[in-house]
Amino acid sequence: MDRRRFILLGTAGSVAVLTGCGGGGGASSAMSGGVPPPSAPPTSTQVPSTSPTALTPGQALPDLVRLENASTTPNAFHGTLVAERASKALRVGGSTEFWTYNALVPGPLIDVFEGDTLQIRLENRLPQATTVHWHGLPVPPSQDGNPMDPIAPGSSRTYEFTLPVGSAGTYWYHPHTHEHTAEQVFRGMAGLLVVRSRTDPVPAAIQEKLLVISDLRLAPDGSIPANTAMDWQNGREGDYVLVNGQYQPVLSIGPGQSQRWRILNATNARYLRLTLDQHAFTLIGTDGGLLGAAVPGLSEILLAPAQRVELIVTGGLAAGASALLQSLPYDRGTMGMGMMGSAASNIPLLTLSYSGPAAVPVALPTALRPIAPFGVPTATKRLVFSAGMGMGMGMGGMGGGMMQFLIDGKSFDPARVDLTSRVNQVEQWTIENRSSMDHPFHLHGTQFQVVSRTRGGVPILEASLAWQDVVNVPALESVVFNVIQREVGRRMYHCHILEHEDQGMMGVLDVIA
Ligand code: C2O
Numbered sequence: 308m309d310r311r312r313f314i315l316l317g318t319a320g321s322v323a324v325l326t327g328c329g330g331g332g333g334a335s336s337a338m339s340g341g342v343p344p345p346s347a348p349p350t351s352t353q354v355p356s357t358s359p360t361a362l363t364p365g366q367a368l369p370d371l372v373r374l375e376n377a378s379t380t381p382n383a384f385h386g387t388l389v390a391e392r393a394s395k396a397l398r399v400g401g402s403t404e405f406w407t408y409n410a411l412v413p414g415p416l417i418d419v420f421e422g423d424t425l426q427i428r429l430e431n432r433l434p435q436a437t438t439v440h441w442h443g444l445p446v447p448p449s450q451d452g453n454p455m456d457p458i459a460p461g462s463s464r465t466y467e468f469t470l471p472v473g474s475a476g477t478y479w480y481h482p483h484t485h486e487h488t489a490e491q492v493f494r495g496m497a498g499l500l501v502v503r504s505r506t507d508p509v510p511a512a513i514q515e516k517l518l519v520i521s522d523l524r525l526a527p528d529g530s531i532p533a534n535t536a537m538d539w540q541n542g543r544e545g546d547y548v549l550v551n552g553q554y555q556p557v558l559s560i561g562p563g564q565s566q567r568w569r570i571l572n573a574t575n576a577r578y579l580r581l582t583l584d585q586h587a588f589t590l591i592g593t594d595g596g597l598l599g600a601a602v603p604g605l606s607e608i609l610l611a612p613a614q615r616v617e618l619i620v621t622g623g624l625a626a627g628a629s630a631l632l633q634s635l636p637y638d639r640g641t642m643g644m645g646m647m648g649s650a651a652s653n654i655p656l657l658t659l660s661y662s663g664p665a666a667v668p669v670a671l672p673t674a675l676r677p678i679a680p681f682g683v684p685t686a687t688k689r690l691v692f693s694a695g696m697g698m699g700m701g702m703g704g705m706g707g708g709m710m711q712f713l714i715d716g717k718s719f720d721p722a723r724v725d726l727t728s729r730v731n732q733v734e735q736w737t738i739e740n741r742s743s744m745d746h747p748f749h750l751h752g753t754q755f756q757v758v759s760r761t762r763g764g765v766p767i768l769e770a771s772l773a774w775q776d777v778v779n780v781p782a783l784e785s786v787v788f789n790v791i792q793r794e795v796g797r798r799m800y801h802c803h804i805l806e807h808e809d810q811g812m813m814g815v816l817d818v819i820a
Pocket residue numbers: 440442481483613749751799801803
C-alpha cells in the first residue's frame with residue numbers, strides 16, 4: 308500500500324486526497340511572527356463552486372477513516388501511524404500543508420474492544436520530535452507518550468498496551484511533545500479512539516455517529532500560521548470550526564430515528580457550548596464511558612477542550628426539516644479577545660437534515676452500567692492554578708509583560724517531580740483556579756469522579772457519578788474529585804488549553820509503590 312496517498316475525506320462526490328510532502332522543506336516550526344488570520348469568517352464564495360473542498364459548507368458529514376488492523380489474532384490490534392506532512396488545496400490560490408497521522412485530518416479512527424492488546428507503531432517523518440499520547444486510557448506510563456519520551460525525526464517506536472475490561476469509552480490520541488503539543492495539534496494531529504464493550508447496553512439499533520470537532524486557521528496564502536502572542540495567552544481558536552475535517556457539513560437523520568453521537572472536542576482552546584435547535588440531548592456518557600443512567604432533556608452541553616460526550620439525539624421533526632448544531636457564546640475569561648473569541652457569537656457546526664426513512668424510536672435501558680463510588684479518600688492534594696506576569700521570554704518570544712500560567716506557582720520542568728501518590732490509594736484532589744480565565748484540568752492514566760464544584764465560591768455536590776479525565780475549572784472557582792492511580796510511574800497533569808500546557812501549566816505526578 309502506498310502510504311503517501313490516502314483519502315482525506317471520503318464523502319460522496321468529493322474525494323479529496325492529501326499528498327505527503329516527503330522530505331522537502333516548507334513546514335515552519337517557528338513560534339513567532341505568525342501571519343495575521345483572516346479578519347472575517349470565510350464565506351462559501353471563497354471556495355470554488357465547481358469542486359467542493361473541506362471548507363465547502365453543506366457537504367455530507369464524512370465518516371472517519373479507520374486505522375487498518377494488521378493483526379489476524381483475536382483481541383490484538385496492530386496498526387501503524389505515520390506522522391507526516393500532507394498538503395491539500397482548500398481554497399483558490401493556495402495549498403495548505405497539514406501535519407497529520409497517515410495524511411488524514413482528523414487522524415484515523417482506532418476502533419477496538421475492551422480486552423484488546425494494541426501495538427501501534429509510530430513512524431516520525433516530521434521535522435520535529437513527536438510522541439503519541441493515549442488521552443484518557445489506563446496505559447502504562449512508559450507507553451503513554453509523555454513529553455519525556457520523544458520520538459526523534461526519522462525514527463519510530465511501537466506503543467503497546469492492553470485495554471482492561473471496564474474501559475469502554477470515547478478517547479483520543481494526540482502528540483505530547485515538550486513545548487510543541489499545541490503546534491502539532493493545530494496543524495492537524497489528533498484522532499479518535501473508541502473502546503467498545505462486548506456487552507454494550509445501548510441497543511445496536513441506535514445508529515452511531517462519530518463527531519470530531521477541530522478548528523483551523525488559514526493565512527491568506529492558505530498556510531496554517533504560527534501562534535500569535537494573543538494565542539499563547541488565550542489559547543488558539545481557529546477561524547473554521549470543522550466536524551470530521553469538514554466545514555459545516557450535513558448529517559442525515561430519519562424522522563423518529565435515534566442516533567448515538569460520540570463527540571470529541573479536539574480543539575486547542577475552544578469551548579463548545581453545544582445546542583441543537585428544536586431538540587434536546589440525552590447525555591449517556593462522558594470521557595470514560597457510559598453514565599449509570601441516561602440524563603434526558605438537556606438543552607445544551609458544555610464541552611471544554613479535550614472532553615468527550617456520548618449523546619442520544621432523537622429525530623423529532625418531519626421529513627424535509629433541518630436543525631442546526633451550534634456552539635453558543637461562552638465567556639471563558641480570555642484577555643483582549645473582544646468580539647473575536649468564542650464569547651461573541653453562535654458558531655454553526657453542522658446541519659441535521661431530515662432525509663432518511665422514518666423510524667420508530669428505540670428505548671434506552673433505564674440503567675446503563677453501574678458506577679461504583681471510590682472508597683473514602685485516605686490522602687488529599689490541592690493544586691492552585693494561577694496567572695502572573697512573566698519575567699522571562701514567553702513562547703511567543705515576547706519577553707516580559709506576558710502572562711505566565713502556573714500550577715502551584717511553578718512552570719513545568721520535565722526533570723522535576725511535583726507530586727507523589729501511592730498506587731491504588733483513593734485520593735481527593737482539589738483544583739483551585741485563582742486566575743480570571745477558565746482552565747480545563749486533565750490528569751493522565753486514569754479516570755476520576757468529580758465530587759463537587761463551586762459556583763460563586765459555594766460548593767455544589769455533583770448530582771451523579773461519571774468517569775472523567777478532563778474537568779473545566781472556571782475562573783476563580785474550584786473542583787474536587789476522587790481518583791486512584793493503578794500503575795507505578797510518572798503521570799502528567801495539566802491545563803488542556805494546549806498553549807498553556809506548552810508554556811508550563813503542567814506538572815509531574817510520581818506514582819509510587
Ligand atoms: Cu490530551 Cu496530557 O493530554
